[in-house]
Amino acid sequence: MDKTVTSSTSGGKGFLRAMMFQHMRWEYLAAGVSGGVISTLALHPLDLVKIRFQVHEGYGVALTRRPQYQGLIHALKSIFSTGGFQGLYQGVTPNFVGAGMSWGLYFFFYNSIKTWMQEGNTKKALAAKEHMLIAAEAGLLTLALTNPIWVTKTRMCLQYEAGxxxxxxxxxxxxxxxxxxxxEGIxxxxxxxxxxxxxxAHGxxxxxxxEEMKNRYNQHKGRSIDYRLGTLxxxxxxxxxxxxxxxxxxPYQVLRSRLQEQHSTYEGVRGFYKGIxxxxxxxxxxxxxxxxxYEYVINWKTWQNKDAWTDDS
Known part of the structure; x- marks a missing residue:
């Protein structure tokens, strides 16, 4: 009797573990991290300027505390003239850590949930509302794990130059x-x-x-929805x-940047599209x-697995 109960309990736990982990593929995590880190290192100066424009309250406001930029090129030149190349990459550490973690976790959660909803069949098409639900779930999980890093990134990007x-x-x-x-605590x-x-909602x-564009394009071409497309x-x-x-x-990004900054308690948003x-x-x-x-890492991993299957057979 005890053996039966033990066996049943063990089987139940094994089933739950299988349900939780059978659809998790770590290459999605690696692909997301790679894409996030490389893109961030290449484009961080633009992200720095974007954040500064988002919290800019207008000319004549707190002139002694914040530099005044007349546009993208002027902002980049001003930051470089004051802080050099290092100034353009102010706050890059939390940015590439956060971007790597966020994209890695997002793709990992998104594709794990998606594969679970497809029951392991990548050729099974999902409805638009299902893609939206999957993206929302993946976004919430990722945000809960990475928000502290984004706060540090915003704070460091808003440490202005001398004066x-x-x-x-x-x-x-x-x-x-x-x-x-x-x-400030938790x-x-x-x-x-x-x-x-x-x-x-953005994600x-x-x-x-x-997903809908990929699916409809492949269906229009008479191909399966998991067919790999070209770079362009x-x-x-x-x-x-x-x-x-x-x-x-x-608009949510403007509001978020203003709530995360430390220079003032100003939280009103006069321009929802400031810095867009x-x-x-x-x-x-x-x-x-x-x-x-991301697509090329997954594609490379898929073909690698196919080669392994061929070798085994």
């Missing part, structure tokens, strides 16, 4: 995390979390459009889906790099 006073100076990412916990780590939740719209096709679909998602949801030109210039090539690297 612009700041209430707290951070020596690096670790120092920022320690000081956030010391002076609430400091999760500043901007609520608008971040609103921003989950949901983007991934739904991206991936670039085009990722760019279009990102621009549409960004335009629809950009810089954002689009930054985010369009960014997402193209991320998705291109």
């Amino acid at each position: 612009a006073a700041s209430s707290t100076q951070y020596k690096g990412m670790l120092d920022a995390l320690v000081k956030l916990w010391k002076y 609430r400091g780590y999760y500043k901007g979390f609520v608008p971040g939740i609103l921003g989950i 949901a719209i983007q991934f739904t459009l991206y 096709e991936y670039l085009g679909m990722s760019a279009v889906s990102k621009i549409i998602a960004a335009t629809c949801t950009y 030109p810089v954002y689009l210039v930054h985010v369009t090539p960014n997402i193209c790099i991320v998705f291109m690297i």
